[in-house]
Amino acid sequence: MKLLATLLTAAFLAAPALPTFAQQHGNAPAEKPAAAPAKPAAPAKPDLAQGESKFTAVCVACHGAGGNSGIPANPRLSQQHPEYIVKQLQEFRAGKRKSAVMQPFASQLSDDDMRNIAAYVGSSQAKPGFARDKELVSMGEKIYRGGIADRQIAACAGCHSPNGSGIPAQYPRLSGQHADYTAAQLTAFRDGARVNSVQMTQVAAKLNDREIRAVADYIAGLR
Incomplete structure (x- = not known):
């Protein structure tokens, strides 16, 4: 008898669990879907x-x-x-x-x-700038608006817009910028001192000092 009881107990423990009546008839509570990952908090609105x-x-x-x-x-x-x-x-x-x-x-x-x-x-209103050299401005306008095709220099207006207003989140506003500052940045891109824009490095690398001064002076007068 003890042997029979032992065998029956072992068989019961080894048997797979049978589904309940509710599970057989589709009445079991549905499993809850996994919670979606929390979205990162949006940056606070600028003050x-x-x-x-x-x-x-x-x-x-x-x-x-x-x-x-x-x-x-x-x-x-x-x-x-x-x-x-x-x-x-x-x-x-x-x-x-x-x-x-x-x-x-x-x-x-x-x-x-x-x-x-x-x-x-x-949000602050910009004061207008002024070009200073008529001869340079003429050269600068040609480069800014049309580039230099035979040297594969792209027109600045293509990214920074014809009036220098740029494109938000992509290209900066240039109109009215100090010519000295613009020339210094173009020179830094050309000479490798500023390296945080591959696109600008490629453009500036093809400009000589006079062309840089011309473009910078033209930009100063844009509005």
């Missing part, structure tokens, strides 16, 4: 007041009230596309764009600071 406050504390000495720099070597930032400003500040902070002046300042800024500053200067 213009905070942007103005931080800009005044950190940036205004070099870039002027509202981003209208009066120093030819320092860029005008007013009405610049915010996405472009954020990108440049992040690249200064990361060391991708080199500047002994800008890197320490950018390192002090959080991502929210950068977005706030960019929104503030982007």
Whole structure:
């Protein structure tokens, strides 16, 4: 008897579990689908007041009230596309764009600071700039609008628009920018001192000093 009981117990334990009545007739509660992964929180909407406050504390000495720099070597930032400003500040902070002046300042800024500053200067009205050399302006206009076909130099207007307003989130606004600053950046791209745009490096590599000055002077008068 003990042997029979042992065999019956072993057989019961080894048998597969039978479905319940509810499972057989489709009344079992459905399994809950796996929860979708949580979406990352969207960045906070830029705060213009905070942007103005931080800009005044950190940036205004070099870039002027509202981003209208009066120093030819320092860029005008007013009405610049915010996405472009954020990108440049992040690249200064990361060391991708080199500047002994800008890197320490950018390192002090959080991502929210950068977005706030960019929104503030982007909403500030830009003061008009002026071209200075009539002879250079004529050459600069030809290059800016039509490029130099026989040297495979693309027209600047193709990316930065005919009036220099650029394309938000893609190409920066150039109109009214200081000629000295624009010329310095084109030279830096050409000579390898600035390397955070492959496209600009390829274009600037084909320009000589006079052509760079001409394009920069023409851009200063765009509006």
